[in-house]
Amino acid sequence: MARYTDSKCRLCRREGTKLLLKGDRCYTDKCAYERRAYPPGEHGRARKKSSDYALQLREKQKVRRMYGLLEGQFKRYFEIADSRKGATGTNLLVMLERRLDNVVYRMGFANSRSQARQLVRHGHFHINGTRVNVPSILLKEGDVIGVIEKSRKMPVIQDARDVLARRGSPDWLEINDQEFKGTVKTLPAREDITFPINEQLIVELYSK
Structure with a gap:
């Protein structure tokens, strides 16, 4: 499977914001974006006039990279969101938040989404008592996610x-620290996603 193998900090610098791709390091003075808050490359500091298309593309790339998806995966999520009732942009973000790897990260069982994805693939979590290894599972209201017992001391x-x-945890999740598990109290709403995202730009990009 294709995957990004270059420096993750370059992605934050390219998108002009912290994507929190390296976990706790992003909150320290070691963060590369804090040290060099301009795009990577020889002409990174040059002033550039962005077109409407460039702004739309950067917004899509920002969200795609934040959730760690390939281009094809992201487009499929958009197509599903577009086919459902309601605002397409909101549907898209809510689906991405419901992914198992994202919920594992949000519950504090991993330091980043990429780390959560790896832990899920290695079978360290269960949903409603059933062990799973698919990071893209979309969770439902009432689902209980937990760390399998032998993995709790990792x-x-x-x-x-x-x-x-x-970094805190969202209100739509209920976490039980003692039992290493959490519950999806309700599906996330748009206001629960506090990261600065302009989903309308993504909708405009795919609507061309």
């Missing part, structure tokens, strides 16, 4: 639990 999961307070 250093990577313990470290993630220690830094959860730094």
Whole structure:
């Protein structure tokens, strides 16, 4: 499967915002975006006039990279969102938030979405008591996500639990620290997604 293997910090610099791709490091003074808040490359500091298309493309790339999706995957999510009732942009963001790897990250069982995706693929989590290894599963209201018992002492999961307070968890999730599990209390609403995203630009891009 294709995957990005270059520096993740370059992606944050390219999109002009922190995408929180390296977990707790993004909150420290080691963050590359804090040190060099301009696009990578020889002409990164040059002033550039952005067209409407460029703004739409950058917004799509920002969201796609934040959730760690390939181009084809992201487009399929958009097509599904567009076929459902309601605002297409909101439908898209809500679906991305409902992905298992994102929920594992939001619950504080991983330091980043990419780390959460790897942990899920290795079978460290269960949904409603059934062990799973597919990061793209879309969770429903009432689903209970937990760490399997033999994985609870893993250093990577313990470290993630220690830094959860730094970034917080959304209100639509209920977390039980003692039992290493969490519940989807309700589906996320647009106001629950506080990261600065202008989803209308993505809709305009795909509507061309």
